[in-house]
Amino acid sequence: MAMRPAIFLDKDGTVLADVPYNTRPERMCFAPGAAVGLALLATTGLPLVVISNQPGVALARFSIDELQGVHKRLEEMFAEAGARLAAFYFCPHHPDGVHPDYARVCDCRKPAPGLLHAAAGAMSIDLASSWFIGDILDDVEAGRRAGCRTVLLDNGNETEWRGGPWRWPDRMEKNMEGAGRWIVHCLAGGDRRGSPAHATGAPA
Template sequence: MSRDRESTAINQVLRPAVFFDRDGVLNVDSDYLFEIDKFLWIDGAIEAVKAVNDAGYFAFVITNQSGVARGFYQETDVDRLHDWMAEQLAARDARIDAFEYCPFHPDGLVERYRRISDRRKPQPGMITDLLKKFPVDASKSFVIGDRSSDVEAARAAGLPGHVFAGGNLRDFILPLLANG
C-alpha cells in the first residue's frame, strides 16, 4: 500500500531520508483518522517537511492504518487523505516523496486485511520497502515517531529512531538535520 510522489532513476545519487510516522507526528492523533475535516497539522509539521526537503533529504510517511482492517474506513479513504496532505504541503512548497501505510492487523474484522504483516510497525517492512525503491543513504537517515513501535521499526531496519513527544515539529527536527 504505497503512494509514490516521484519516480526515481536507478543511477541517482544517494540521499538521506526522514521517515515520518503520521498520526501524532505530522497530525494530531485522533483515533482512526481518515476524514479531511478532522485533520489537524501538528505545530510546525509543514515547516518540518519543508526543512527536510530543503536539506536535500527524502521525506517519507510510514503509518499503520489498522482502521482499514477494523472496517472503520477503506484504503481509498487513506489515499484520499494522503492526496489532500500532499496538496496542502505543495501549497507551501513542501512534499512527501512517498506515503506508505499498512492496512493489516491480526485482529481485523475485514477478512482480507486480517493478518500479520512485516509492514506493520514495529516490523520494519514499510521502511525496508522504501529503502529498496529509492536511492536512500541509510547511514544518514532516521525515523521520527511518537511511539516505541516506531523506534523499534527503525532499529529493525538499521536506522536511528527519535521519539517526538509533542511541541513544534520543525524545532524538533532542525537539530537532527544539522547532525546528519
Template sequence: MMNKAIFLDKDGTLIPDIPYNVNPELIRLEKNVVDGLRKLESEGYLLVIISNQAGVAKGYFPEKALLQVETRLNSLLKSEDIKLSGFYYCPHYPGGGSTKYQSSCDCRKPKPGLLFRAAHELNIDLSRSWMIGDILNDVEAGHLAGCRSILIDNGNETEWIMTVDRVPDHKVSSVNEAAEKILNTFEIPKYEQRLEQL
C-alpha cells in the same frame, strides 16, 4: 548516489491524532512542523510517511479511503512549498475483522517492512536516514531498518516498554525541534550507547 530520507509517522506526529479518521476536512498539519520540514528538504532529505492504518483491517473504513488522505496531505504540504516523496501504510491488524487484512505482516510498525519497501522504491540509504514518530513502535521500526530515530514526546506513548531498539536517539517536543537535532547531529549514536540508557 542514494537518497537520504526522513520517515514520518502520520497521526500524532505530522497531523493531530484523530483515531481512525479518513475525512480530509478534519486533517490539518500539526503545529511546529512546517519550518522543520522545509529545512530538512532543503538539506536534501526526502519526506516519506510511514503509517499503521489498522482501521482498514478493523472494518472502520475501506483501504481506498486512504487515497483521499494521501491527496489531502500532499495538498497541505504543497501549499507550504513542501514535497511529500512517499506515502506508505500498513492496513493489517492481527485481530482485525477482515480476513483479508488480519494476517501477520512485516509492515506494521514496530516491524520495519514499510521502511525497507520505501528504501527499495525510492533508492534510500537507510543509514543516512531518520524515523520520527510519537510512540516507541516508531522508534523501534526506524532502528530495525538501520535508521536513527527520534521520539516526539507529546504524551502519546503511554506504555514505555523499553528494549535497546526502542531507546530514541533524541527526544523532542515537535518536528521542528527534531529537524534541529537532525541537522546538528554529526556522530551516529552507537548501539552500545542506547544499551546504556536502558
C-alpha cells in the same frame, strides 16, 4: 540510481494531530510544530516519506480506497508548508482485524520495519544514513530495526514506555520543529547521534 538518505515520518501524532481512524481530508490538520518542521526538513533536499500504520482497514473502520484522499491531502499540506511529500507507505493489517484480506500478522506493521525496507528498495534509499521521526516507541523500534537514526517526539502520545534494545531513540524533541532543527544541525556537520536524554520521560 545512487543510494541516498531519506527522512521517514510517522503520520498521526507526528505530522498530523492524532484523530483516530480519520480519513476525512477536511479534518486533517498539522500537529504542533509540524508545518515549521517540514519547512526545515525541506531545506535538506532529502526525500520526505510518510510511514503509517492504518489498522482501520483491517478493523473495517474505513476502506483502503479512502486512503487515497488522505494521501492527496497530505501532499497538499506538505506543499503548503513548503515541502514535498515523496511517498506515503501504510500498513492496512491488524492481527485482530475483521476484514479477511487484512486480518493477519505482517512484516509491515510498525514496530516491524517492512515499510521502510519497501521504500528503500523502491526509492534507492540508504537506510543507514536516514532518519525516522515518530511519536511512540514502536516508531523508534521500526526505524532502528531498519538501520535508521531515530527521533522520538516526547509529546505525550507514548504512554507505556515499554523499553527494549531497539526502543531507545538517538534524540528526543518536543515536536517536529525541534526534530527538524536537530536533523538540519546534524546534516550540517553537528553531532550525528545526539543525546537520547535530551527530553524528559526517556524510556527505561
